[in-house]
Amino acid sequence: MTIEFRGVTKRYGGGAAAVDELSLTVPDGSMTVFVGPSGCGKTTSLRMVNRMVEPTDGDVLLDGRNVRDIDPAELRRGIGYVIQHAGLFPHRTVLGNIATVPMLSGWSRRSARRRAGELLDTVGLPAELGSRYPAQLSGGQQQRVGVARALAADPPVLLMDEPFSAVDPVVREGLQDELLDLQRRLGKTIVFVTHDIDEAVRLGDRVAVLRVGGRLAQYGTPADVLRHPVDDFVAEFVGKDRGYRGLSFLSAGALEVGEVVTVEIGSVPGESGEWRLAIDDERRPRGWLAPGSTVDGSLAEADLVAGGSLYRRGTSLRGALDAALSSPASLGVVVDDDGAAVGVVTARHVLDVIERHPASATATSRTARA
Amino acid sequence: MIAETVAWFGDAANWSGPGGVPARVLEHVGYVALALAIALVIAVPFGLLVGHTGRGAVLLVGAGNIVRALPTLGVVTLFFLLLAESTPAAVVGLVVLAVPPVMAGTYAGVQSVDAHVVDAASGVGMRGMQRLWQVEVPIALPMVLGGVRNAVLQLVATAAVAAYVGLGGLGRYLMDGLAILDYAEVVAGAVLTAALAVVLDLLLAGLQRIVVPRGVRLAELTRSKGPA
Ligand SMILES: Nc1ncnc2c1ncn2[C@@H]1O[C@H](COP(=O)(O)OP(=O)(O)OP(=O)(O)O)[C@@H](O)[C@H]1O
Ligand SMILES: [Mg+2]
Numbered sequence: 001m002t003i004e005f006r007g008v009t010k011r012y013g014g015g016a017a018a019v020d021e022l023s024l025t026v027p028d029g030s031m032t033v034f035v036g037p038s039g040c041g042k043t044t045s046l047r048m049v050n051r052m053v054e055p056t057d058g059d060v061l062l063d064g065r066n067v068r069d070i071d072p073a074e075l076r077r078g079i080g081y082v083i084q085h086a087g088l089f090p091h092r093t094v095l096g097n098i099a100t101v102p103m104l105s106g107w108s109r110r111s112a113r114r115r116a117g118e119l120l121d122t123v124g125l126p127a128e129l130g131s132r133y134p135a136q137l138s139g140g141q142q143q144r145v146g147v148a149r150a151l152a153a154d155p156p157v158l159l160m161d162e163p164f165s166a167v168d169p170v171v172r173e174g175l176q177d178e179l180l181d182l183q184r185r186l187g188k189t190i191v192f193v194t195h196d197i198d199e200a201v202r203l204g205d206r207v208a209v210l211r212v213g214g215r216l217a218q219y220g221t222p223a224d225v226l227r228h229p230v231d232d233f234v235a236e237f238v239g240k241d242r243g244y245r246g247l248s249f250l251s252a253g254a255l256e257v258g259e260v261v262t263v264e265i266g267s268v269p270g271e272s273g274e275w276r277l278a279i280d281d282e283r284r285p286r287g288w289l290a291p292g293s294t295v296d297g298s299l300a301e302a303d304l305v306a307g308g309s310l311y312r313r314g315t316s317l318r319g320a321l322d323a324a325l326s327s328p329a330s331l332g333v334v335v336d337d338d339g340a341a342v343g344v345v346t347a348r349h350v351l352d353v354i355e356r357h358p359a360s361a362t363a364t365s366r367t368a369r370a
Numbered sequence: 371m372i373a374e375t376v377a378w379f380g381d382a383a384n385w386s387g388p389g390g391v392p393a394r395v396l397e398h399v400g401y402v403a404l405a406l407a408i409a410l411v412i413a414v415p416f417g418l419l420v421g422h423t424g425r426g427a428v429l430l431v432g433a434g435n436i437v438r439a440l441p442t443l444g445v446v447t448l449f450f451l452l453l454a455e456s457t458p459a460a461v462v463g464l465v466v467l468a469v470p471p472v473m474a475g476t477y478a479g480v481q482s483v484d485a486h487v488v489d490a491a492s493g494v495g496m497r498g499m500q501r502l503w504q505v506e507v508p509i510a511l512p513m514v515l516g517g518v519r520n521a522v523l524q525l526v527a528t529a530a531v532a533a534y535v536g537l538g539g540l541g542r543y544l545m546d547g548l549a550i551l552d553y554a555e556v557v558a559g560a561v562l563t564a565a566l567a568v569v570l571d572l573l574l575a576g577l578q579r580i581v582v583p584r585g586v587r588l589a590e591l592t593r594s595k596g597p598a
Contacts, residue, residue: 052493077495087490091508091583101494133585135592149494 001063001156001189002028003049008058010044010214018044019214021058026206028063031183031190033204035197036237041214042193046159049191050079062157077105080150080158080188084165086142088134094120094145095130101153112152119148124178140171147179151186158190165194176202197238201226201245209234223249247318247354254353255320257313257334257343263289269299275329278304283340285310285333310335313342321350374554375561384558389542391562398539398566401532402525405464409521412465413472414514421480421510422502430477434470442467442528450535460537467528468521475517479510508583512590515578519571526567530559540566 003026010019019041026032034042047053048060051072060067067075088097098116103109120130123144134142143163150158164172180203183190194200200207201222209217209225211233218230226246229235235242261276263269265286269276276289278299287304289295295303308326311319311334323332324347331344378384385391420426437445446463453459483506491501507514533541543559546552 050493052489073495073497075495076493081490081493083486083490083493085484085486087484087486087493089487089491089505089509089585090484090589091505091585093585104495104500133588135585135588 004061006059008055011056029187030205032206033192033200035200036210040210040212050076080155082146082150082160082163084162086146098148123148140167158188160192248316250317260344285341375557378554378558401529408465409468413469417473417476421477437470446532460532471520472517476514479513480506483509519574530563
């Protein structure tokens with residue numbers, strides 16, 4: 001379902017505009033992320049889609065139909081809505097929470113609960129959590145239940161307002177991955193709000209950068225916004241690391257993988273003057289054996305220096321550079337889809353590839369001008 | 371004094387007939403129950419409405435405070451005199467006193483529901499009444515019942531005082547005892563009134579345990595201990 005904002009303005013109580021003449025289109029089946037500093041009108045913009053806020057001026061259209069013409073309760077049952085604090089109903093079990101919208105839409109209790117059970121699985125929660133109450137869940141689990149509740153009636157549109165901001169960074173990354181995966185499988189049209197540019201770039205097919213006063217500063221793909229910020233505000237907002245972040249969009253096609261000496265855990269490694277990569281019996285990297293280190297008998301995990309991040313072959317150059325920079329041996333370990341080590345890359349080699357990349361050349365020149 | 375009071379309780383004559391303890395307790399409970407029932411019918415809808423819409427809160431709280439400041443015996447006597455000196459008049463006085471705690475508890479209960487939860491209820495497509503009954507009322511229940519318990523304590527005590535204007539119930543022992551300077555009877559009346567208050571409060575506490583949703587109780591525990 002396509003969402004279109006057409007000249008949408010919102011003033012609260014006749015004051016200054018919270019959202020000013022917003023016009024943009026979120027294409028069917030894609031995810032658009034609204035990003036911007038606090039108070040720039042992200043939440044207000046989002047809530048005008050499900051009429052939790054009524055525009056002062058302009059229209060929001062769903063597949064060309066003006067939301068003003070749809071009964072608010074009906075409209076909202078057809079739009080999944082996830083908020084920052086999950087907003088779960090404390091008196092209902094997890095299953096009861098997830099079954100809310102199907103029940104409101106007149107499903108039988110049994111089919112609503114069966115559907116709720118399926119959704120637990122969809123959002124990666126074990127079935128036995130279904131009978132718990134929200135107070136018995138961790139923050140991350142509550143967020144997942146919030147997402148499951150929003151998905152329960154299989155709405156074509158999902159609105160998510162900083163859904164992951166209250167959980168710790170590790171959990172957040174997991175939830176982001178799962179959202180991307182869900183999006184690929186379910187093909188929902190999603191509007192996602194965050195003030196974290198990293199999250200925006202990671203999740204969005206398109207990113208809408210808003211400035212205080214509720215004006216749209218730039219709307220484009222993440223790569224576009226990072227490489228070609230339209231003005232100083234956007235450039236400032238996307239931050240100092242935008243060149244590095246931009247690497248996320250450079251594919252590593254031309255990257256050659258070098259060879260590395262490996263030693264298997266449990267074998268007798270002997271002596272060597274160079275870094276050697278320790279692997280297990282399935283060739284998965286376990287760490288590094290430092291040059292000149294001596295091992296009593298066979299090689300054990302305790303003899304190793306912890307490795308850096310791993311670079312999965314075929315993904316973006318950002319991961320390759322990070323693997324090289326984080327490795328104690330200055331050699332980024334490259335793994336295949338099964339996690340088996342296939343070789344190494346150096347930072348120098350990654351940089352060579354970046355410099356030869358045509359897109360990055362324009363990015364560099366634009367940045368120089370800015 | 372204690373010995374005489376014990377003797378009063380030991381006297382079989384005080385346990386039978388229309389002036390006996392069982393009859394007086396029943397009478398007393400009857401007034402309390404009647405006044406409470408009427409007060410609930412008036413106070414709960416108002417409390418819910420004000421809590422749900424957020425409108426009229428200042429008026430509600432202000433009116434409640436005024437009634438609370440009135441001397442209870444004065445209120446009961448006033449209605450008794452206004453309404454032709456009948457038993458219903460005394461009951462009306464009791465109702466007036468029971469309404470504010472119930473209304474305040476109901477309003478505060480609905481008002482205290484987490485704003486994010488209320489927002490989520492509208493956001494998933496609940497209409498106003500669905501939000502009220504499916505979300506606000508269950509979560510407000512502990513505080514509604516807290517208001518009811520306050521009202522019942524107030525009613526048990528005031529109904530005793532209302533014997534002054536001719537009401538039956540346990541207050542009779544106070545009035546009649548004072549009239550003939552039988553202090554054992556006065557003390558017995560006071561003890562019975564206090565005991566009734568305690569028993570009714572315990573019953574309501576039990577009811578609270580049964581009807582308050584488990585998830586709401588768990589959430590309260592988590593809140594008081596800090597988030598998990
Ligand atoms: N209900 C309201 N009444 C009055 N003003 C409001 C209301 N909601 C938001 N505003 C104002 O509108 C502006 C935009 O608010 P909004 O919540 O949309 O911002 P936001 O981008 O979501 O911010 P944040 O990142 O802090 O959540 C702010 O200046 C805010 O103070
Ligand atoms: Mg916001």
